[in-house]
Each structure stands twice: as C-alpha cells, then as structure tokens.
Amino acid sequence: MKRRNALAAGIALALVFGSAIAGNDFDYCLLCHGTNANGNYGIRAPKISGMEPWYLARQLENFAAGVRGTPADDVAGHEMGPVGMRLKAEGTLDAAVQFIGKLDSKRPAPTVRGDVAHGKKLYENCASCHGVKGEGNPALQSPALAARSDWYLVTQLINYQKGLRGSDARDTYGAQMRAIVATLPDEKAITDVVAYINTL
Amino acid sequence: MTNKLSRRGFLNLAGALGGSTTVYRAAMALGLLPAVAHAERPQLGSLKKPKKVLILGAGISGLTAAYELSRKGYDVQVLEASFRAGGRNMTVRNGDRIDETGFPQVCNFDKDPDLYFNCGPARIPGHHKALLNYCKELGVELAPFINDNRLAWVQDDAMFGGKPVRSREYMTDSRGFVAELMSKSMTPEQFAAPMTKDDYDRLREYLRFLGNLDPGFKYAGSSNSGLAVHDYTNPDVLKKPLDGRELLKSRFMAIMNFGETDDQAAMMMEPVGGMDRVPAGFLRKIGHLVQLESQVQSIKVLTKGVEVTYRRGGEYVRAKADYVLNCIPMHLLAGIENNFPKDFSSGLTAIPRGKLFKIGFQMKERFWEKEGIYGGISWTLQDIQQLWYPAHGINRQKGVVLGAYTFDPNAGEKFARLAPADRFKLAIAQGEKIHPGYGSYVESGVSVAWHQMNHMLGCAAQWDEELWKKWFKTLQTPVGNHYLMGDQVSYHPGWQEGAMASAHHAIEDIDARERAAGAVAA
Numbered sequence: 001m002k003r004r005n006a007l008a009a010g011i012a013l014a015l016v017f018g019s020a021i022a023g024n025d026f027d028y029c030l031l032c033h034g035t036n037a038n039g040n041y042g043i044r045a046p047k048i049s050g051m052e053p054w055y056l057a058r059q060l061e062n063f064a065a066g067v068r069g070t071p072a073d074d075v076a077g078h079e080m081g082p083v084g085m086r087l088k089a090e091g092t093l094d095a096a097v098q099f100i101g102k103l104d105s106k107r108p109a110p111t112v113r114g115d116v117a118h119g120k121k122l123y124e125n126c127a128s129c130h131g132v133k134g135e136g137n138p139a140l141q142s143p144a145l146a147a148r149s150d151w152y153l154v155t156q157l158i159n160y161q162k163g164l165r166g167s168d169a170r171d172t173y174g175a176q177m178r179a180i181v182a183t184l185p186d187e188k189a190i191t192d193v194v195a196y197i198n199t200l
Numbered sequence: 201m202t203n204k205l206s207r208r209g210f211l212n213l214a215g216a217l218g219g220s221t222t223v224y225r226a227a228m229a230l231g232l233l234p235a236v237a238h239a240e241r242p243q244l245g246s247l248k249k250p251k252k253v254l255i256l257g258a259g260i261s262g263l264t265a266a267y268e269l270s271r272k273g274y275d276v277q278v279l280e281a282s283f284r285a286g287g288r289n290m291t292v293r294n295g296d297r298i299d300e301t302g303f304p305q306v307c308n309f310d311k312d313p314d315l316y317f318n319c320g321p322a323r324i325p326g327h328h329k330a331l332l333n334y335c336k337e338l339g340v341e342l343a344p345f346i347n348d349n350r351l352a353w354v355q356d357d358a359m360f361g362g363k364p365v366r367s368r369e370y371m372t373d374s375r376g377f378v379a380e381l382m383s384k385s386m387t388p389e390q391f392a393a394p395m396t397k398d399d400y401d402r403l404r405e406y407l408r409f410l411g412n413l414d415p416g417f418k419y420a421g422s423s424n425s426g427l428a429v430h431d432y433t434n435p436d437v438l439k440k441p442l443d444g445r446e447l448l449k450s451r452f453m454a455i456m457n458f459g460e461t462d463d464q465a466a467m468m469m470e471p472v473g474g475m476d477r478v479p480a481g482f483l484r485k486i487g488h489l490v491q492l493e494s495q496v497q498s499i500k501v502l503t504k505g506v507e508v509t510y511r512r513g514g515e516y517v518r519a520k521a522d523y524v525l526n527c528i529p530m531h532l533l534a535g536i537e538n539n540f541p542k543d544f545s546s547g548l549t550a551i552p553r554g555k556l557f558k559i560g561f562q563m564k565e566r567f568w569e570k571e572g573i574y575g576g577i578s579w580t581l582q583d584i585q586q587l588w589y590p591a592h593g594i595n596r597q598k599g600v601v602l603g604a605y606t607f608d609p610n611a612g613e614k615f616a617r618l619a620p621a622d623r624f625k626l627a628i629a630q631g632e633k634i635h636p637g638y639g640s641y642v643e644s645g646v647s648v649a650w651h652q653m654n655h656m657l658g659c660a661a662q663w664d665e666e667l668w669k670k671w672f673k674t675l676q677t678p679v680g681n682h683y684l685m686g687d688q689v690s691y692h693p694g695w696q697e698g699a700m701a702s703a704h705h706a707i708e709d710i711d712a713r714e715r716a717a718g719a720v721a722a
Contacts, residue, residue: 027495027511028301028654031281031532035497040535042549043657078617079652082302085619 026092026099032079036103039149041111044076046152050105052136055143056097058173064088067168074164076155105147110198112150112191119196125183126193129176134200141173146200153197157181157190240333242704244711245720247273253710254279254508254519256499257527258490259287261685261699263482264334265525265707266489272711276486277519279510281495281655285483287527287686288320288656289696291474292560292646299654305620308644309562309600314593316474317560317600319648321696322588323347324469325462328697330704331478335471338481345470346591348459349576351426355634356450356581360442364634367579369425369442370452372412376419377444379411455579463695472592478696495655496528498537501680509537525706527686529553529658530675544679547671553658554694555612555651559584559604559627563641566599571635582630583611603627603645616649623647660687660694676702678709 029048034040039047048056062068063084069077087093129142136144145153159165160181166174184190251274255262258280270276282299284290292298292307293316309315323345324331335342350368359365383404388395395403407413412422421438428437458464471477483490497516498509506524510517526533534548568589575591588602604627606612615623624647628639650659663672668691676689683706685699692698714720 025514030495030497030511031301031654032535032657034535035537038535038537040532042531042534043553045535075613078613079302081617082300082619082652084302086302086304 026096029096029100036106037100038106039108039152041149041151044152044155046149047105047108047147048100049103050144050147051100052138052143053097053101054138054141055136056100057093058141060084060087060093060096062171062174064093065170067171067174068165071164071167073162074159077159077164107147108149110150110195112154112194112198114188114191114193114195116192116196116199118189119192119194122184122189122193123196125180129180134197145197148197150194150198153194154190157184157194158187161190240329242268242708242711244268244272244707245715247714247719248721249273249719250275251523251714251719252505252521253277253523253525254506254521255525255527256496256508257281257287257686258285258479258492259527259686259699260289260479260696261687261703262287262525262527263479263486263490264330264700264703265685266486267334267482268703268707269710270486270489276489277521278486278490279494279496279508279519280490280492281528283493285487285490285492286476286479287699288650288659289475289479290319290648291316291476292319293317293474298646298648300649300652301654301657302652303620303647303649305646307646309646310598310643312598313473314590314596315562315598315600317558317602317646318470318475319558319560319646320650321475322470323464324696325465326467326469327462328695330700331696332469334481334700335478338478338485340477340481341472342469343472343592345468346575346589347464347468347577348466349573349589351572352576352587352589353573353578353634354450354452354580355578356452357633358581359446359450362633364578364580365442366426369439370447370450371456372422372425373419373442374444374447374453374456376411376413376422376441377447379407380413380417380419381444383407383411383413383417451581452579458577458579470591496536499524499526499533499682500539501682503680506680506682521681523681523683523710525683525685525703529656529686530661530684530688531658532655533684540679540682543674547675550671551667551688552662553651554660554662555609555616555649556659557604557606557612557615557650558602558648559615559623560646561601561603561624561627561641562643562645563599563601564643565597565641566593566595567635567637567641568601569594578634580630580634582633583608583614584627584630585611587631587634598643603631603642604647612649612651615647616652620645620647663691663693676705678706683709 030037032040032043032045033048037047037049039045059068063080064087069081087096129137129140130145131137134144134146136142156165160178166178184193253269253274253276255266255276255278258278262278266276266278294307294309294311296307298305298307352367353364354367354370355362355364388400408417411419412424413419419441421441423436423438425439428439494510494512496508496510500507505520505522508519508524530548530551531553538545573589574594575589578587583606584604585607586602586605590599593599604615606615618626624645628642631638651657675684685702685706687693687695687698687702689702690698692701
C-alpha cells in the first residue's frame with residue numbers, strides 16, 4: 001500500500017512538473033506532424049495544420065477520453081492517445097489548437113493514385129456532408145477533406161471500416177462515418193475516392 | 201625432431217590448406233600483421249581558413265564530429281532540438297526529466313550517485329575501439345559490466361509451469377541432454393565426408409566434454425549446473441538434472457547464446473556513474489559549441505553550402521553553413537521541409553524505426569544479492585524480457601534494477617500505450633514470476649518508450665539485408681554539402697560505435713574534399 005502511494009505520488013508530481021516545464025511550448029506537435037504540421041508520412045503523422053479548430057479540438061478530446069486511439073490494432077492512434085491525455089490534463093488543449101491554427105498550412109503533394117472518374121461518382125455520397133469541393137460543413141460538424149494528407153484519408157476510411165475508429169459508443173459522428181463508409185465496398189473504392197478528393 | 205610447429209611453420213601449413221587468405225587471417229590472429237581495422241579516429245588536416253559547419257543533433261555522432269572538426273579549424277555549431285545533449289545516450293538520476301511526448305516523467309530515485317538508470321546504451325565491448333579511445337582521451341572512467349551471470353534466472357511459462365531455473369541449470373542440463381542423445385544415436389556412416397575411427401572417437405569425446413557426460417556417455421548431472429548445497433564441510437552433492445524435454449520447450453534456446461555474440465561477450469564495460477559520462481566528456485571540451493532547444497524546420501541544399509531554419513523560443517532562425525552534418529532521425533527528417541532529391545528523401549521513409557522499451561526500478565533492498573546474483577541478466581519469455589542487476593554498488597542498501605527491456609516491437613508498443621503507473625504494474629506482475637515478492641521492493645520507477653520520446657520517436661533504425669542493399673549507399677552519400685549521420689547510417693545501428701563510425705566516415709569525406717581543394721595546411 002505504501003509503495004503504491006509512493007508510486008502514485010511520483011506520477012502526480014511528474015504530471016505537475018511536466019506541465020510546469022512544458023509551459024505553452026507546442027513544438028513537440030511539429031516533431032511528429034512535421035514542419036508547420038504539414039504531415040510526416042515517415043511516422044504516419046498526418047497534416048493537421050489547416051484543420052478546422054472545432055474539428056481538431058474534438059479529435060484531441062476524443063484521444064484524451066479514449067474515444068479514439070484505443071483499439072489494439074490502431075498502432076498510430078496509440079501514439080496520439082497519450083498526447084491528447086497530456087493536453088487535457090495540463091489544460092492546454094485549446095492553446096494547442098490555437099498554435100496549430102497559426103501555422104503556415106501547405107497543400108501536400110498527392111501520394112495516392114486511383115481511378116478519379118470512379119472516385120468522383122463515389123464521392124457523391126460524401127459531398128452532402130463534406131461539400132462538393134471537399135470544403136467541409138461546420139453546421140454538420142463535417143471537416144474539410146481537400147488538401148489533407150491523402151494517405152491518411154485512406155488509413156482513416158479503412159479504420160472506419162475495420163471499426164478501429166467510430167466504434168466507441170460516445171463517438172456519434174464517428175458512428176455516422178462508419179455507416180456511410182459501407183458505400184465504399186473495397187480498398188480500390190477507397191483509393192479511387194481519395195484520388196478524386198486530391199483533385200478538389 | 202620436435203612436433204611443435206613454429207609460428208612461421210604454422211603459417212606455411214595454413215597456406216597450403218587454405219590459400220593466401222587463410223595465411224593473412226592467421227597472421228593477423230598471431231599478431232604478425234597489423235590489423236587493418238577502422239582507425240580509432242580519422243586523421244584530418246587543419247584548414248587554412250575556417251569553414252562553417254552546422255551539426256544537427258548533439259547525440260554521439262554529432263558530438264564526435266564536432267569534437268574532431270573543431271580541433272582542425274572548422275567553425276562548428278551544434279543545434280540540438282532537446283533540452284539536453286546526448287541523444288539516446290541518456291542516464292537519469294534524481295530529478296531528471298524524461299521527455300516523452302504523451303507521458304512526461306520525472307525520475308524520483310533517491311539522490312545518490314549509484315542510483316541511476318541508463319535509458320539507452322548501457323554496455324561497451326572491448327572491440328569498440330573508437331568509443332573506448334574517446335573514453336580514454338576524455339577521462340571517462342570505465343568499470344567492468346556484467347552481461348552474463350550463470351546464477352541469474354531463466355523463466356518461461358512454457359517450462360516447469362513457469363518456475364524459474366538458474367541460467368547455469370538451463371545451459372548445463374540442456375547441453376548434457378542433447379550431447380547424450382547425440383553421442384548415443386550418431387554413427388560414422390551419417391556423415392557426408394568419410395570419417396576415420398579416430399575422427400569419430402574424437403567427435404564423441406568432444407560431445408562428452410561439451411555435455412559433461414560420464415565415461416559411459418551418460419549425462420548424470422554436473423557441478424556446472426551448481427551444487428545442490430554449497431557446504432564445504434561435507435562431500436559435494438550434485439543436483440538432479442532437469443528434464444531435458446521440458447527445457448527444450450522454452451524458446452530461451454534462441455537467447456541462450458546472447459552472452460557469446462560479437463558485441464555482448466565478456467569482457468564488457470560501462471562508464472562509472474552512468475553512460476552519459478560519455479557525452480559529458482565531449483561537452484567538457486566542446487559544450488560551448490552546442491545550442492539546445494533548437495528544432496530544425498527546414499533544410500535547403502544550395503549550390504554552395506546549406507541553409508537551415510530552426511525554431512528557438514517560438515522564433516524562426518535562419519543559419520547558413522558550408523557543410524551540414526545531419527543526425528536527425530530519418531523518420532523525423534522526412535517531415536522537415538527540404539529540397540532533397542526524390543531518391544534520397546524516399547529512403548528516409550523506407551527504414552522502419554525501432555521501438556525498444558525500458559523500465560528502471562529503484563529497489564529499497566538489493567534482494568537479488570541474497571540469491572547470489574551480483575550483476576548480470578535474468579531472462580524471461582514474458583513481455584519484460586530481461587531483468588538487469590547493477591554491477592556497481594554491490595552490497596549497498598539500494599540499487600536500480602532494469603525491470604523491462606523489450607526487443608519485440610509488439611511488447612514495446614504494449615507498454616508504451618500504458619501510463620507509467622500501469623507500465624510499472626505490468627512489469628512488476630511479470631517480475632514476480634522471477635522473484636516472488638519483487639514488487640514489495642519497488643520504491644520508484646522510470647520508463648522510456650523510445651518511439652514516443654520527444655525528438656526521437658524511435659530507437660535504432662531497423663535495417664535488413666534488402667533495405668541495406670537498396671538504400672544504404674544513397675543515404676550515406678552526401679547531397680551537395682549535406683551529410684546524413686548517426687548510428688542510423690552505419691552497419692551497426694543501436695551502438696555508439698556505429699554512430700562514431702558514421703561521423704568519422706562523413707568528416708573524412710569532408711577532409712578529402714578540402715584537401716582536394718587545397719584548403720588544408722601542409
């Protein structure tokens with residue numbers, strides 16, 4: 001019992017101390033997500049600059065609460081989970097969103113190839129929420145899809161399909177995505193639709 | 201007439217049997233020829249006029265290059281992203297911060313020079329010449345490191361219901377079992393090459409000694425597995441051999457020869473007071489050249505020189521240099537703006553990153569010493585894989601034990617996902633199988649998930665034969681005046697010696713270019 005208390009005290013202190021020294025220094029976001037948070041395929045960290053602040057905040061909250069990043073096979077999610085928890089525990093989640101918002105967002109070079117014409121047809125299902133130009137719709141809480149890391153869109157669509165994302169009961173919007181992703185029957189459909197999104 | 205061969209005579213014989221390569225190697229082994237191993241340090245020429253060199257990263261390769269170049273008239277600056285220098289050479293003591301992106305920790309060990317934990321490299325073999333040479337030159341005191349201890353434990357749920365056995369019992373009894381079986385079952389006809397009766401008898405003799413068999417080629421136990429009781433007022437009593445079939449159920453057989461491998465065999469060394477005495481030694485000489493908390497954001501290779509932009513205190517700073525030596529882990533470099541040619545930048549994302557994980561526990565009592573274990577490693581087939589007992593501070597009250605060191609990336613990920621307190625809980629539960637009551641000794645812990653550490657996000661680059669063939673030369677070859685460095689650009693990733701080899705390789709190349717340009721003083 002005594003030992004457990006000593007350990008717990010150590011962790012609590014670590015969190016407090018960690019917060020004190022980290023301050024508002026969010027440079028570690030750029031460590032993973034790259035220069036200006038424009039993404040780094042090298043460690044599968046997507047572009048997050050240019051994301052809507054409300055969307056970014058919601059995802060960070062999801063990571064902090066374990067709504068995202070918890071399934072055993074979501075290896076990349078496992079790495080983001082603790083960061084969400086840290087931002088939440090330190091009370092710096094909103095400041096991090098603001099930090100990302102000030103970065104110089106750049107359209108990433110396309111990496112996904114597919115049948116654009118076929119993708120365009122499939123995208124009709126997506127457009128009602130995410131907009132015909134992939135510009136997103138805040139009223140529906142749907143983020144923009146244009147100018148994101150295309151490989152990441154593919155990963156996330158697959159994650160929705162596999163239930164690695166959107167399976168948590170608290171993830172209302174994720175559940176909607178899980179339902180709609182059923183209209184993309186296979187991986188080819190996914191790369192086709194992302195290839196089309198690259199043209200938006 | 202003598203039947204002793206002179207050394208020269210032996211060489212002639214070796215030549216007759218194996219050709220000149222054999223002669224050459226044998227001569228080297230006998231010390232008749234100088235070994236043409238890599239020099240302990242490169243012999244650089246002094247510049248007539250300083251050249252500006254920016255080194256990105258104050259890990260072992262960066263510090264090595266900075267130390268060597270700054271002695272020869274190069275104007276060196278080292279930019280380090282972290283709040284500390286050393287890279288993966290990292291030792292934590294009381295109050296030290298462990299900068300993990302999601303789970304930052306502080307080391308709460310007692311304030312005591314003996315209570316430290318080497319989070320990265322922790323041992324040095326005698327053939328790591330470059331590193332040992334720098335240790336000598338920089339006044340880094342070394343002590344023996346115990347890597348292999350036959351009194352340490354081997355534990356596997358697959359054998360003996362998970363009950364641990366002493367390492368020497370596993371080794372001796374499994375060898376005895378196998379040697380007895382082989383000596384009983386082999387016949388001269390089974391061998392491809394013809395075997396004389398003498399050959400065959402000698403082979404059986406070899407097996408007899410290998411397995412400690414009795415004159416009837418039966419394994420009836422051996423004192424090599426440890427006596428049943430060490431009571432020297434009475435005759436020795438051997439332990440009953442363990443069931444060979446049970447021993448062979450364990451995959452420990454794959455780890456069994458760990459202490460015989462090229463880099464892990466005795467005699468190993470460690471710096472007194474922690475492995476970070478190595479970077480501390482470099483910093484005593486060139487600490488003034490290192491600027492911390494400077495995170496690189498862009499690299500532009502110019503027709504002459506290289507331009508680097510970095511972030512410091514929230515501001516962007518631009519710097520230009522004649523040469524850039526880049527030690528940034530390549531999986532991070534891939535996310536930094538650059539103008540590298542496509543074939544080079546594709547290589548940066550092609551090599552998987554390592555995911556090693558370590559835990560260190562401060563123990564309130566050195567309970568392992570009561571079990572006769574002084575230093576060395578216990579092995580388990582559980583996630584934690586190994587327990588290390590400190591070779592320093594023997595007989596003192598407390599000690600820091602390594603409570604997990606995973607090689608398997610899945611095990612590393614399993615721990616990394618957990619908050620530190622849960623990592624400790626899991627490691628303690630597994631340690632209990634080796635030392636009952638283990639958890640009751642734990643006073644505080646530190647954990648290091650290298651693939652989640654700030655400015656690292658990975659351990660040694662995971663090269664394999666195919667990747668080496670495809671990418672190594674491309675990544676090692678400079679792009680203009682930009683050189684990629686670090687243990688990641690060596691055939692010995694995960695070792696400081698590999699980092700130093702890459703640094704030497706790069707600065708020798710620069711030296712050759714400067715010499716060719718007539719910029720080196722005669």
